[in-house]
Amino acid sequence: MKKYLLSFALAFMSLTAFAQTDYEKIMTDKIAKIETCKTPEDFQTLANDFQRIGSKESSQWLPQYYAAFASIQKGRVMMRTGNMMELDxxxxxxxxxxxxxxxxxxxxxxxxxxxxxxxxxxxxxxNPQQRYMTDGARASEELTVAEKLEPGNPRIALIKAEDTYFTPEQYGGSKTKGIEQFKAALAKFNAYKPKTALDPNWGKSEAEYFISLPEEKAK
Incomplete structure (x- = not known):
């Protein structure tokens, strides 16, 4: 009987380890696709993929996190092309x-x-003029919370640099200051180590892109 129980326990442990390895492989493959997605459709497909992984791996937070990130990236692509209708x-x-x-x-x-x-x-x-005091204020609150929780996080520095870079000067923005903040973000990326191979590690290439812009384009 003891031998049977031991065999069952070993078999269960092997199956669990296999399932975990399979999960990590699938997640690694999907996370790598974030860098290659270009269109809203690409990001929507990726969000759907992560959501399906999350429905199977119901104890894991990262699939749902990446589903959200892919959705946000879809919105950001649409925003850059002037398509604001679906952002809500x-x-x-x-x-x-x-x-x-x-x-x-x-x-x-x-x-x-x-x-x-x-x-x-x-x-x-x-609608920035109408929503600055509501959604804009809540965005600032969430950024403040994130920075208090993890001040060395390079993605927080990256998003702050974006805000400075893209905000018009009459509202406190500055492309020159934004570039300096991108440089500070890149320094944080170079020193940063994610907790696991699957944890968030996006953003470094964006900081490098803005830093590499010719001075006349950065202004």
């Missing part, structure tokens, strides 16, 4: 994923608060 719906979908991620990861997760900041920024861009 995209932000709502991202917030749904973030709610699930936070239920699993806890409230003190800087990465989740940073994505919440980005969803509120998407909402604000639908």
């Amino acid at each position: 719906a995209i932000a709502s979908q991202a917030e749904k994923y973030l709610g699930m991620a936070q239920n699993l990861a806890g409230a003190d997760n800087a990465e989740i608060h940073l994505l919440r900041k980005m969803t509120f920024s998407l909402r604000m861009m639908v």
